[in-house]
Amino acid sequence: MTATDTNGTLSKSQQAYSWIRERINSGAFVPGFRLVLGSIAKELGVSVVPVREAIRRLEAEGLVTFERNVGAQVAMLDDSAYSATMQALGIVEGAATMLSAPFITAADIAAARLVNAQMIESLEHFEPRRFTELNREFHSVLFERCPNDQLLDLVHRGWNQMNVLRDSTFSFVPGRARASVDEHEHILKLIEDGADSLEIEMAARAHRTRTLDAFAAYQADRKRSPAQR
Amino acid sequence: MTATDTNGTLSKSQQAYSWIRERINSGAFVPGFRLVLGSIAKELGVSVVPVREAIRRLEAEGLVTFERNVGAQVAMLDDSAYSATMQALGIVEGAATMLSAPFITAADIAAARLVNAQMIESLEHFEPRRFTELNREFHSVLFERCPNDQLLDLVHRGWNQMNVLRDSTFSFVPGRARASVDEHEHILKLIEDGADSLEIEMAARAHRTRTLDAFAAYQADRKRSPAQR
DNA sequence: AGCAGAGAGATTGTATATTATTTGAGATAC
DNA sequence: GTATCTCAAATAATATACAATCTCTCTGCT
Numbered sequence: 441m442t443a444t445d446t447n448g449t450l451s452k453s454q455q456a457y458s459w460i461r462e463r464i465n466s467g468a469f470v471p472g473f474r475l476v477l478g479s480i481a482k483e484l485g486v487s488v489v490p491v492r493e494a495i496r497r498l499e500a501e502g503l504v505t506f507e508r509n510v511g512a513q514v515a516m517l518d519d520s521a522y523s524a525t526m527q528a529l530g531i532v533e534g535a536a537t538m539l540s541a542p543f544i545t546a547a548d549i550a551a552a553r554l555v556n557a558q559m560i561e562s563l564e565h566f567e568p569r570r571f572t573e574l575n576r577e578f579h580s581v582l583f584e585r586c587p588n589d590q591l592l593d594l595v596h597r598g599w600n601q602m603n604v605l606r607d608s609t610f611s612f613v614p615g616r617a618r619a620s621v622d623e624h625e626h627i628l629k630l631i632e633d634g635a636d637s638l639e640i641e642m643a644a645r646a647h648r649t650r651t652l653d654a655f656a657a658y659q660a661d662r663k664r665s666p667a668q669r
Numbered sequence: 670m671t672a673t674d675t676n677g678t679l680s681k682s683q684q685a686y687s688w689i690r691e692r693i694n695s696g697a698f699v700p701g702f703r704l705v706l707g708s709i710a711k712e713l714g715v716s717v718v719p720v721r722e723a724i725r726r727l728e729a730e731g732l733v734t735f736e737r738n739v740g741a742q743v744a745m746l747d748d749s750a751y752s753a754t755m756q757a758l759g760i761v762e763g764a765a766t767m768l769s770a771p772f773i774t775a776a777d778i779a780a781a782r783l784v785n786a787q788m789i790e791s792l793e794h795f796e797p798r799r800f801t802e803l804n805r806e807f808h809s810v811l812f813e814r815c816p817n818d819q820l821l822d823l824v825h826r827g828w829n830q831m832n833v834l835r836d837s838t839f840s841f842v843p844g845r846a847r848a849s850v851d852e853h854e855h856i857l858k859l860i861e862d863g864a865d866s867l868e869i870e871m872a873a874r875a876h877r878t879r880t881l882d883a884f885a886a887y888q889a890d891r892k893r894s895p896a897q898r
Numbered sequence: 899a900g901c902a903g904a905g906a907g908a909t910t911g912t913a914t915a916t917t918a919t920t921t922g923a924g925a926t927a928c
Numbered sequence: 929g930t931a932t933c934t935c936a937a938a939t940a941a942t943a944t945a946c947a948a949t950c951t952c953t954c955t956g957c958t
Contacts, residue, residue, distance in 0.1 A: 451737055452943070478908065487944045489718060492909085493725055500729030508680060509909060509950050521819070528819040531764040590750070590757040594823060642867075681911070707940065716912050721941085738918050738941055902957080910949070917942070926933080 453490035456480070457497055464503055464514055464604060471516040471605050475504065502601045517605045519659055523652060529598035530648030536583035536595050538641035541631050543585040549628055552581040556624050563617060571617060572603075578624055582631075582644065616654045623647045682719035685709070686726055693732055693743055693833060700745040700834050704733065731830045746834045748888055752881060758827035759877030765812035765824050767870035770860050772814040778857055781810040785853050792846060800846060801832075807853055811860075811873065845883045852876045 460480065463469040475495060481488045495512045498504040506512045517525060555578045562570055576599060586592045627647065630640050689709065692698040704724060710717045724741045727733040735741045746754060784807045791799055805828060815821045856876065859869050 476908070487942095488909085489943060493722065496722055496725055497729060500726060510952090511908065524817045524819040527817055528823065531820065532761065532823070535760040588753045588756055590753040591760065594757060594761070638871075705940070717941085718911065739920090740940070900958090902955105904953105904955085906951105906953085908949100908951080910947105912947075913945090915942100915944075918940090920937105920939075922935105922937085924933105924935090926931105928929100928931080 451490075452484075452486045453493040453497075456484055456486065456491045457494035459484060460491075460494055460498060461503070464498075465600075469514050471514050473514045475512040475514065477511070501597060503604050515601070515604050517601070522605060523655065525598060525601050526648060526652050526655070529595070529602065530645045530652070532591065532594045532598055533579070533583055533648065534641045534643075534645030536586040536588070536591050537627070537631075537644040538637045539588055539591065540583050540585040541637060541640050543587065544581070544631055546632075548581050548585070549632055552578055552624070552628055555581070556621055556628075559617075559621050559624075563621075566617070575620070582627065616651060620647070620651065623650070680719075681713075681715045682722040682726075685713055685715065685720045686723035688713060689723055689727060690732070693727075698743050700743050702743045704741040704743065706740070730826060732833050744830070744833050746830070751834060752884065754827060754830050755877060755881050755884070758824070758831065759874045759881070761820065761823045761827060762808070762812055762877065763870045763872075763874030765815040765817070765820050766856070766860075766873040767866045768817055768820065769812050769814040770866060770869050772816065773810070773860055775861075777810050777814070778861055781807055781853075781857055784810070785850055785857075788846075788850050788853075792850075795846070804849070811856065845880060849876070849880065852879070 460469070460475070469475070477488045477491050477495070481491045484491065495504055495506065499506045499512065503515055504512050505515050555574055559571065559574045559578065562574060579599075583592065583595050586595070623643075624647075627640070627643050630643055689698070689704070698704070706717050706720050706724070710720045713720065724733055724735065728735045728741065732744055733741050734744050784803055788800065788803045788807065791803060808828075812821065812824050815824070852872075853876075856869070856872050859872055
């Protein structure tokens with residue numbers, strides 16, 4: 441019964457939601473792109489109401505901004521918002537990792553190491569998108585077993601918000617990639633050794649803090665010489 | 670009320686949103702209450718679409734649950750969801766307090782102490798709702814100066830979700846109230862003394878953890894003797 | 899060059915039809 | 929006689945089409 445309700449009959453608003461979300465995530469709708477209700481409705485072959493509802497939902501998730509009587513556009517995080525999101529994600533994700541730790545199996549760790557190895561490989565021919573994918577896959581192992589659904593939800597939200605603007609910023613420090621991979625291994629080791637929960641949490645958080653610092657440095661550098669990117 | 674500031678022209682969906690939200694917060698719409706689109710629309714004198722949008726927004730905030738072709742009802746957190754929310758809130762709020770600490774002024778601390786004193790007073794003639802109000806007011810001082818808006822938003826979300834079900838659960842441990850007030854003072858003192866940021870964070874988090882423990886104990890007790898409450 | 903007004907385009911809201919779910923009555927089987 | 933299954937009617941959500949309101953832009957006049 442619940443199996444069949446999600447199958448063929450998918451509510452049009454949900455359909456619209458998935459459709460738009462897909463485009464945002466794939467980068468077809470870049471940050472700042474204006475989402476016109478009528479156009480989307482016509483393209484999807486539905487009315488404007490479901491589209492509107494879908495957009496409202498995306499707004500609540502922070503993927504879309506909405507202005508009264510003006511319309512919606514794909515969220516565009518400026519540098520400061522990006523930093524804030526990253527910091528918040530670090531806090532939430534660190535806690536989720538800490539809570540997950542007792543439930544992470546040896547198999548999980550092995551899988552994570554495999555992903556990490558792929559990340560190292562991918563450094564040869566660096567492709568930002570692929571690296572980001574792998575990165576998310578790795579981190580998933582760290583927090584997916586978190587027994588607190590509420591917290592886990594916050595983590596997912598944070599990741600999604602980061603994804604919104606990744607095209608414009610994720611390649612900001614190629615030099616950071618290598619260090620990132622090493623930190624991954626460090627965190628894995630802590631979990632494997634059954635380290636103190638606070639230590640695990642802070643290691644996971646620091647992993648983001650360092651990215652944040654690298655970003656700030658890059659940002660300052662970019663300001664100094666805006667020409668050569 | 671902040672009611673008439675941006676209004677004059679207040680979008681009907683926003684109007685509906687505020688109206689429903691008000692009722693939920695005031696307890697007029699108790700957890701589990703069924704929100705029928707048509708009825709609300711008629712009572713507000715608007716069409717069903719704005720109401721629907723308002724409810725979708727409340728759903729995104731976690732205050733309302735929505736089921737396809739069935740309808741909406743005020744969210745009802747069971748014990749486990751309540752615990753999870755509380756734990757997540759503790760984590761997020763603890764971090765927010767930690768980040769706020771450097772910006773908290775002597776005046777802020779004085780104000781917080783005043784609120785705390787009122788909480789002690791209110792213990793004489795204990796009124797759960799008043800106590801909850803004061804509690805939120807106190808905690809606001811601790812995290813409102815948080816420079817990270819994203820994180821602050823998560824804190825607010827958490828508090829609102831707690832509010833949804835407070836009527837049914839907040840009076841669960843009157844004995845906890847006194848300890849809570851003492852912990853408040855402890856946190857204030859740490860901030861005042863410029864304690865280590867991690868120490869502040871963990872003190873703030875522990876404040877919630879203890880409430881959580883008390884709740885678990887109460888829960889177990891209730892299971893043992895469900896008759897006498 | 900700068901301001902005013904008209905018009906196009908997009909959002910917001912209403913009325914209405916459609917679709918899905920639930921509920922209750924009646925009939926049949928045990 | 930009770931229980932269960934089926935079918936129909938009511939109820940409520942979902943989607944469409946239409947109307948009205950607002951915003952932004954482009955053009956023309958001073």
